Amino acid sequence: MTLEISTLSNGLRIVTHAMDHLETVSLGMWVATGARHETESENGISHLLEHMAFKGTGKRSAKQIAEEIETVGGELNAATSLETTAYYARVLKGDETVALDVLADILQNSVFDPAELDREREVILQEIAATRDSPEEIAYDLLQEAAFPDQAVGRNILGTVQSVKGFDGAALKDFMARWYTPERMVFAAAGAVNHERLVRHVEAQFGALARKPDVATAPARYLGGSKIWSRRFEQTHVLLGFEGPSYFADDFFAAQVFSGLFGGGMSSRLFQEARERRGLCYSIYSSAWSLADVGLFSIHAATGREMITELSDVVIDQLHAIAREGPNAAEVQRSKAQLKAGLLMGLESASARTEQMARHLLSHGRVIPSEELRANVDNVTADDIQAFARRLVAGTPSVTVVGAGRGTDTHATHLAGAFGHAA
Amino acid sequence: MTLEISTLSNGLRIVTHAMDHLETVSLGMWVATGARHETESENGISHLLEHMAFKGTGKRSAKQIAEEIETVGGELNAATSLETTAYYARVLKGDETVALDVLADILQNSVFDPAELDREREVILQEIAATRDSPEEIAYDLLQEAAFPDQAVGRNILGTVQSVKGFDGAALKDFMARWYTPERMVFAAAGAVNHERLVRHVEAQFGALARKPDVATAPARYLGGSKIWSRRFEQTHVLLGFEGPSYFADDFFAAQVFSGLFGGGMSSRLFQEARERRGLCYSIYSSAWSLADVGLFSIHAATGREMITELSDVVIDQLHAIAREGPNAAEVQRSKAQLKAGLLMGLESASARTEQMARHLLSHGRVIPSEELRANVDNVTADDIQAFARRLVAGTPSVTVVGAGRGTDTHATHLAGAFGHAA
Numbered sequence: 001m002t003l004e005i006s007t008l009s010n011g012l013r014i015v016t017h018a019m020d021h022l023e024t025v026s027l028g029m030w031v032a033t034g035a036r037h038e039t040e041s042e043n044g045i046s047h048l049l050e051h052m053a054f055k056g057t058g059k060r061s062a063k064q065i066a067e068e069i070e071t072v073g074g075e076l077n078a079a080t081s082l083e084t085t086a087y088y089a090r091v092l093k094g095d096e097t098v099a100l101d102v103l104a105d106i107l108q109n110s111v112f113d114p115a116e117l118d119r120e121r122e123v124i125l126q127e128i129a130a131t132r133d134s135p136e137e138i139a140y141d142l143l144q145e146a147a148f149p150d151q152a153v154g155r156n157i158l159g160t161v162q163s164v165k166g167f168d169g170a171a172l173k174d175f176m177a178r179w180y181t182p183e184r185m186v187f188a189a190a191g192a193v194n195h196e197r198l199v200r201h202v203e204a205q206f207g208a209l210a211r212k213p214d215v216a217t218a219p220a221r222y223l224g225g226s227k228i229w230s231r232r233f234e235q236t237h238v239l240l241g242f243e244g245p246s247y248f249a250d251d252f253f254a255a256q257v258f259s260g261l262f263g264g265g266m267s268s269r270l271f272q273e274a275r276e277r278r279g280l281c282y283s284i285y286s287s288a289w290s291l292a293d294v295g296l297f298s299i300h301a302a303t304g305r306e307m308i309t310e311l312s313d314v315v316i317d318q319l320h321a322i323a324r325e326g327p328n329a330a331e332v333q334r335s336k337a338q339l340k341a342g343l344l345m346g347l348e349s350a351s352a353r354t355e356q357m358a359r360h361l362l363s364h365g366r367v368i369p370s371e372e373l374r375a376n377v378d379n380v381t382a383d384d385i386q387a388f389a390r391r392l393v394a395g396t397p398s399v400t401v402v403g404a405g406r407g408t409d410t411h412a413t414h415l416a417g418a419f420g421h422a423a
Numbered sequence: 424m425t426l427e428i429s430t431l432s433n434g435l436r437i438v439t440h441a442m443d444h445l446e447t448v449s450l451g452m453w454v455a456t457g458a459r460h461e462t463e464s465e466n467g468i469s470h471l472l473e474h475m476a477f478k479g480t481g482k483r484s485a486k487q488i489a490e491e492i493e494t495v496g497g498e499l500n501a502a503t504s505l506e507t508t509a510y511y512a513r514v515l516k517g518d519e520t521v522a523l524d525v526l527a528d529i530l531q532n533s534v535f536d537p538a539e540l541d542r543e544r545e546v547i548l549q550e551i552a553a554t555r556d557s558p559e560e561i562a563y564d565l566l567q568e569a570a571f572p573d574q575a576v577g578r579n580i581l582g583t584v585q586s587v588k589g590f591d592g593a594a595l596k597d598f599m600a601r602w603y604t605p606e607r608m609v610f611a612a613a614g615a616v617n618h619e620r621l622v623r624h625v626e627a628q629f630g631a632l633a634r635k636p637d638v639a640t641a642p643a644r645y646l647g648g649s650k651i652w653s654r655r656f657e658q659t660h661v662l663l664g665f666e667g668p669s670y671f672a673d674d675f676f677a678a679q680v681f682s683g684l685f686g687g688g689m690s691s692r693l694f695q696e697a698r699e700r701r702g703l704c705y706s707i708y709s710s711a712w713s714l715a716d717v718g719l720f721s722i723h724a725a726t727g728r729e730m731i732t733e734l735s736d737v738v739i740d741q742l743h744a745i746a747r748e749g750p751n752a753a754e755v756q757r758s759k760a761q762l763k764a765g766l767l768m769g770l771e772s773a774s775a776r777t778e779q780m781a782r783h784l785l786s787h788g789r790v791i792p793s794e795e796l797r798a799n800v801d802n803v804t805a806d807d808i809q810a811f812a813r814r815l816v817a818g819t820p821s822v823t824v825v826g827a828g829r830g831t832d833t834h835a836t837h838l839a840g841a842f843g844h845a846a
Contacts, residue, residue, distance in 0.1 A: 021444045024768055066688065070757050070761055071760060073764030073765075090768065092764055119702025126705040127705040129658050130706065134556075135556055235556055265489065266477070266489035266499065267489035279541070282547070282550040337496035338496050341497065341515055344446055344515065348446070349772070
């Protein structure tokens with residue numbers, strides 16, 4: 001058994017998966033805190049905090065943080081999502097304490113110097129500007145807003161130009177003290193790692209972090225609606241979303257199998273009909289993401305203005321067809337085979353495995369064994385998939401259309417009108 | 424010894440790296456043919472051919488090709504670059520012959536049906552349109568054109584709207600017959616693979632492919648110049664390029680170490696000065712790519728119009744400073760450590776290893792041992808790096824500026840004027 005889990009007395013968990021054939025180790029801290037834990041005026045603070053963690057502690061400048069990890073050939077990175085913030089590294093065997101020391105310092109002793117904060121705000125304003133030059137990112141941001149209006153899960157993780165300008169060091173410290181508590185933290189590592197030694201180091205570095213009462217997270221509610229962005233691009237991007245399952249829901253695996261056969265690989269219905277049979281687009285796919293209490297299933301398609309109506313009609317027709325007729329046995333088998341192979345490939349990458357273990361512990365309180373995940377995939381039936389498709393087409397859609405100029409609004413109305421009534 | 428190489432009697436090479444701890448295998452055919460082998464009127468045909476290989480053979484339709492590989496949970500993909508075209512897959516242990524049979528069929532028996540060709544042209548026109556919605560991709564395409572004007576290596580791999588419309592099945596067959604010859608092909612695999620068994624299968628599938636006289640490749644010549652694209656974006660993208668080393672050149676490794684410390688990781692000069700000290704941008708980095716006879720070293724920076732002049736001046740000043748003063752010992756050591764760690768991490772990924780082995784065989788005629796690569800990195804001195812920087816600032820620059828509206832042209836002139844005279 002190479003998977004080991006320990007819990008410190010303050011509640012912080014440590015999980016490792018030793019892969020003895022590797023010469024490197026992936027490791028990092030996953031915190032169960034992200035954009036969904038922000039109030040409206042705090043929008044973007046999780047992400048700003050993630051940036052500011054690299055900008056200096058009581059004993060290391062920003063430059064020293066970068067140099068310390070890169071001197072041993074390591075890489076340090078971080079990412080903020082709706083429910084988690086992750087700080088992680090990849091280093092050579094034997095250098096895991098170098099990474100751990102830096103991570104422990106930036107997570108507990110960051111100073112949030114005002115001059116550094118002013119500069120980092122400018123960096124994030126440019127990060128926001130870059131997303132506004134990508135019609136696909138605009139479309140995804142708007143879809144989230146359309147699906148979950150006036151809620152934290154509907155707001156952009158980066159925040160707004162306005163909100164990012166508003167935060168000071170005290171706000172960052174306050175947010176961190178409230179949400180970065182040991183029971184919300186998992187330190188995960190995979191690769192050339194020794195569990196006991198790592199646990200000793202993590203305890204030495206994080207053992208003094210005080211347990212605190214947990215803060216309640218406001219539930220999210222899928223509502224749906226339409227959002228458009230009419231600025232002209234070469235391609236029009238259409239996103240169609242529906243309420244999807246949370247990762248605790250009974251139909252979580254049905255949604256995954258459905259998404260694979262409907263808009264996953266090259267043999268999926270959308271790819272075959274829209275790209276292979278009609279040459280309507282370069283990019284078309286579906287995806288499903290899940291949070292603790294809700295999810296979002298979405299379909300993305302992009303093409304030129306003159307073909308977007310035909311492309312959207314393919315999406316509409318294909319969704320109604322599978323809801324009406326259900327999937328065939330061969331496509332169900334194929335989607336399951338792809339999901340199961342993907343699970344296996346994930347186990348072979350130290351960084352993917354590290355992230356999977358951390359996320360499972362944060363969401364489910366345990367690392368779900370691969371055999372159990374595979375069995376859950378296998379247990380999905382064609383009827384489950386058809387039932388899932390039926391719920392989609394009968395549900396309230398979320399629609400975003402980006403880049404079609406004057407036709408943008410009309411097109412959004414056309415798409416939204418195709419759903420929401422019983423199949 | 425886990426690395427094994429065999430050569431069929433027709434010259435086709437097979438290389439494998441068995442990784443016994445893996446349950447999956449990465450495998451594929453790398454062909455020493457790409458956009459640089461195209462005449463002007465053939466621009467884009469390598470890429471179109473790569474797309475059309477998936478559109479049907481004498482015994483499999485496009486749908487059957489996709490289904491066959493995805494039924495066993497595998498993934499099939501392809502990529503075209505200036506010097507190579509790759510067709511590759513990742514499958515579970517034991518399924519490598521499924522992938523091999525499909526790859527052999529699409530590489531030898533594609534029919535290029537006219538109706539399929541018409542549809543695929545539309546798909547590629549959308550792929551081209553998507554790149555025109557990305558200021559970064561526009562900037563890179565223009566940089567290539569500015570650096571290598573009126574040459575195959577300066578043209579866009581995707582071709583132009585005009586050229587893509589011009590190809591028929593006969594042109595595809597002719598190009599394939601001329602360039603897809605066994606001596607220009609390497610079949611590579613890493614992971615759960617048995618060399619002897621794979622060689623037998625590859626021989627059965629590709630053994631009849633006839634040897635042909637090799638076609639000469641026109642040499643490329645770096646010239647440099649400026650290209651602008653004034654359409655307004657939220658961010659202005661600046662690319663500054665210089666002639667870089669070919670992968671046979673003495674300063675190939677010096678260029679890699681230089682790029683790492685100048686604009687590689689978080690501790691690099693550009694990141695520290697432009698982002699950390701001044702908060703001028705979110706994205707800034709340098710990179711160096713190499714072909715058989717020439718290379719291109721480039722620096723990419725993006726920010727808002729009001730800050731682009733200051734950002735460009737940071738790039739100019741930093742380049743002149745390192746050419747004048749040379750690097751310090753610590754940053755040289757850091758960049759080497761990062762490069763060497765990256766080499767090790769590449770060895771741990773079956774797909775990265777497959778690609779590395781294939782590229783080494785195609786370019787160097789052998790798989791360069793990791794110890795030799797590490798020694799080459801170690802042998803780079805601070806003097807080598809300063810000499811490389813001096814050649815850059817004294818050379819003719821290639822400049823592209825995208826998205827600054829009316830100021831685009833002036834800004835390009837400003838950048839171009841800062842180089843090309845002795846340091």
